[in-house]
Amino acid sequence: MNGLKFLSSVKRTDKGLKKIQAIFKEIAANGAHVKAGVLGKDGDKDATHDGTLTNAQLAVWLEYGTSGMPARPFIKPAFELHREKYKTLLKKLVAKDLYKGQRGYERALGVIGTVMASDMKKFVTKGPEVRPTNAPSTKQRKQALSVKGTKGDTRTLVDTSRLVGSITHAVVAGMGAPAPKFTKGHQGDL
Helix, strand or coil: CCCCCCCCCCCCCCCCHHHHHHHHHHHHHHCCEEEEEECHHHHHCECCCCCCCEHHHHHHHHHHCECCECCCCCHHHHHHHHHHHHHHHHHHHHHHHHCCCCCCHHHHHHHHHHHHHHHHHHHHHCCCCCCCCCCHHHHHHHHHHCCCCCCCCCCCCCCCCHHHHCEEEEEEEECCEECCCCCCCCCCCC
């Protein structure tokens, strides 16, 4: 070839993939995760007027049903409806915030938890009505109990707002220990 030599080289440039992988490994190694639903102190609050049932007990009965009551799940369906949104949000938070050192992963998980809890509340109050819907007699009772001059809400799981008000989230740092609290004023503070 007329004595010409061609030299080539490949230069590998890491534009942050290793750092992002390390962050995910740290999260996995610590067992860090976020929970959303009827949890902790809010779950222990009275769901009835007579103190015989907590919000957490009621949530389990509604999610899975009992021998005398059909299941009216609201936690799992709300999560499944928004699963892809949570994955996208996690990628965004990791790629932008964690990689740039703007937040710790506990805060990123807290943001996701806040969104998850909000989505669960909206699923009950504004989303497709939780099935099976209330019986006609229950709808009539709820309508009769409504404040005079208001329409009254006959939707399933919407009555005293105690259950919906008890939906929250918690970030678990790993090994069952709660994550450190976020800075004051952050919407996802625990």
